[in-house]
Amino acid sequence: MKPRIVLVDDHALFLAGVRAELGDAVDVVGTAGSVADAVPLIKELDPDVVLLDVHLPDGGGDAVINAVAPDRPGVRFLALSVSDAAEDVIGVIRAGARGYVTKTISGEELAQAIERVRSGDAVFSPRLAGFVLDAFRAGERVGGDAELNELTPREREVLQLIARGYMYKEIAARLHLSVKTVESHVSNVLRKLQLSTRHELTRWATQHRLV
Amino acid sequence: MSTAALPRFALDADRRAIAGVCAGIARALGADVTLVRLVFAVLALAGGAGILVYLALWAYARARRVWLTVLLAFVAGALVLGAIGLSGSGIFGIALVVAGLWLALRRGGSLRPGAPVSYLGLGLAAIGVAIVVPGGTPTLLAPGAVAAALIIIVGPWLWRLVRDRDAERAARVRSEERAEVAARVHDSVLQTLALIQRHAGEPQRVSALARRQERELRGWLYGDVPLGNGAASLEAALSTAATDVEEVHGVRVELASAGDCPVDDRVEAVALAAREAMTNAAKFAGVDEIDVYAEVTEDAVAVFVRDRGSGFDRAAVPADRRGLVESIEGRLERAGGEARIASAPGEGTEVELHLPRRAQ
Numbered sequence: 001m002k003p004r005i006v007l008v009d010d011h012a013l014f015l016a017g018v019r020a021e022l023g024d025a026v027d028v029v030g031t032a033g034s035v036a037d038a039v040p041l042i043k044e045l046d047p048d049v050v051l052l053d054v055h056l057p058d059g060g061g062d063a064v065i066n067a068v069a070p071d072r073p074g075v076r077f078l079a080l081s082v083s084d085a086a087e088d089v090i091g092v093i094r095a096g097a098r099g100y101v102t103k104t105i106s107g108e109e110l111a112q113a114i115e116r117v118r119s120g121d122a123v124f125s126p127r128l129a130g131f132v133l134d135a136f137r138a139g140e141r142v143g144g145d146a147e148l149n150e151l152t153p154r155e156r157e158v159l160q161l162i163a164r165g166y167m168y169k170e171i172a173a174r175l176h177l178s179v180k181t182v183e184s185h186v187s188n189v190l191r192k193l194q195l196s197t198r199h200e201l202t203r204w205a206t207q208h209r210l211v
Numbered sequence: 212m213s214t215a216a217l218p219r220f221a222l223d224a225d226r227r228a229i230a231g232v233c234a235g236i237a238r239a240l241g242a243d244v245t246l247v248r249l250v251f252a253v254l255a256l257a258g259g260a261g262i263l264v265y266l267a268l269w270a271y272a273r274a275r276r277v278w279l280t281v282l283l284a285f286v287a288g289a290l291v292l293g294a295i296g297l298s299g300s301g302i303f304g305i306a307l308v309v310a311g312l313w314l315a316l317r318r319g320g321s322l323r324p325g326a327p328v329s330y331l332g333l334g335l336a337a338i339g340v341a342i343v344v345p346g347g348t349p350t351l352l353a354p355g356a357v358a359a360a361l362i363i364i365v366g367p368w369l370w371r372l373v374r375d376r377d378a379e380r381a382a383r384v385r386s387e388e389r390a391e392v393a394a395r396v397h398d399s400v401l402q403t404l405a406l407i408q409r410h411a412g413e414p415q416r417v418s419a420l421a422r423r424q425e426r427e428l429r430g431w432l433y434g435d436v437p438l439g440n441g442a443a444s445l446e447a448a449l450s451t452a453a454t455d456v457e458e459v460h461g462v463r464v465e466l467a468s469a470g471d472c473p474v475d476d477r478v479e480a481v482a483l484a485a486r487e488a489m490t491n492a493a494k495f496a497g498v499d500e501i502d503v504y505a506e507v508t509e510d511a512v513a514v515f516v517r518d519r520g521s522g523f524d525r526a527a528v529p530a531d532r533r534g535l536v537e538s539i540e541g542r543l544e545r546a547g548g549e550a551r552i553a554s555a556p557g558e559g560t561e562v563e564l565h566l567p568r569r570a571q
Binding site: 082085104125126127129130131133134137160163164165166 | 422425429432433463465466467468469470501502503504506508515517561
């Protein structure tokens with residue numbers, strides 16, 4: 001069955017473009033251009049995946065996730081953006097998005113990413129992998145709860161390869177792992193990012209704006 | 212100069228000893244009642260001034276008669292000054308200063324920017340000063356009183372001058388900033404829009420231009436990277452290189468980074484080598500996407516340039532092709548780093564550039 005998706009983006013042109021590029025791969029059941037419109041729409045339609053812009057006119061993508069998630073835990077979010085301020089992207093991921101891709105992604109890749117998110121996996125674009133490595137490195141310098149604040153050497157290795165442009169399959173071959181194991185490493189990183197309550201991450205975000 | 216912020220003075224009937232004036236003052240000022248009463252007692256010793264002030268405030272609180280209060284306060288002030296030992300003309304002079312200042316400062320007076328200066332008030336105050344100075348006041352008081360009077364008269368005016376000058380400077384800074392933004396937007400965004408209009412028929416070119424502008428604008432908005440030209444950081448330098456390669460060769464360069472650092476000679480060597488690697492990939496790999504990842508840690512800079520293209524056999528590269536040897540490996544070596552190239556026919560190529568950072 002095709003995934004049912006909702007597009008949330010305030011650029012009408014972009015909405016139309018994504019719709020056309022995705023073609024028959026998915027079933028676009030609704031679109032919204034603001035947080036206020038998106039929240040009731042998503043609750044009503046209960047789609048499989050929401051493609052969510054990081055910036056909306058009346059708030060961030062994280063506002064949508066925070067409002068929807070308690071009522072519709074089954075809905076998965078994939079952040080999609082051209083605006084790459086690292087702290088904004090990390091903010092949406094921490095709110096619960098299962099991944100982040102840039103708007104320059106091809107239709108085919110986007111369809112794959114949606115499928116992956118629907119099945120509960122994480123989708124890390126190279127850029128997001130870079131942001132996450134950077135964020136965790138800031139946390140490691142400061143210390144704290146090691147289990148949540150640090151990446152294992154393997155996780156770091158996987159993220160570095162993603163940042164270098166390797167696909168899961170290629171990473172698996174290079175590290176002599178199964179693709180499933182690579183996926184679980186990525187999901188673990190996502191979990192750490194979302195669960196860690198460390199203020200170091202916030203500090204990192206603040207510093208990042210200043211650097 | 213807002214007196215409205217102060218609590219209103221009113222008689223405090225709950226804690227009164229006589230009429231509640233002292234308690235009322237204590238409440239309005241947030242001071243200790245005993246202290247206020249002590250001050251009044253001391254003033255009362257000064258020719259009975261404390262009693263007059265007390266009456267004045269009582270009259271003010273009961274009837275809100277400003278003129279009566281002012282009159283009583285004036286007399287009280289005169290009594291105090293007399294008690295200290297000032298001559299009659301000294302007291303008259305000081306009264307003139309006070310009256311003049313009251314005229315000058317009333318309703319915010321010269322303290323507000325743009326308010327008319329009350330020359331009558333300032334004139335009265337000045338005459339008062341003139342009378343006080345030669346008026347045979349006690350030697351200890353005279354210089355201090357004159358200085359204080361001058362500060363009080365001229366101070367607000369000077370302060371206003373400074374304020375006006377600051378406002379002017381702020382306005383100038385703002386307009387300069389606006390001009391700077393306009394210039395940068397003109398040099399980059401507007402130029403790109405013009406280019407896009409001219410090349411509307413060539414989708415690949417238009418999309419490369421748009422990507423370049425997007426990246427540049429993003430760098431400026433979020434990363435403080437100068438818009439237009441010049442690279443202040445490794446990421447900015449790589450971003451410029453990626454954009455140029457995209458434009459010249461019509462490929463897509465996906466740039467990711469973790470950490471960033473300022474550009475010095477050695478880091479610039481890395482950026483230039485990375486640019487060469489991107490160009491090579493665009494020219495020879497036969498792909499339309501190149502991945503670039505830069506990682507800056509405390510001890511090292513690493514840049515990875517990767518394509519999934521045709522790859523090559525190192526041994527089969529003609530010796531006269533110097534690009535790899537000179538522009539990538541040689542450059543890194545001179546900078547104190549190392550370049551590694553991993554490639555095999557049909558398996559794509561990855562160039563890794565490593566540069567240790569010197570201890571800071």
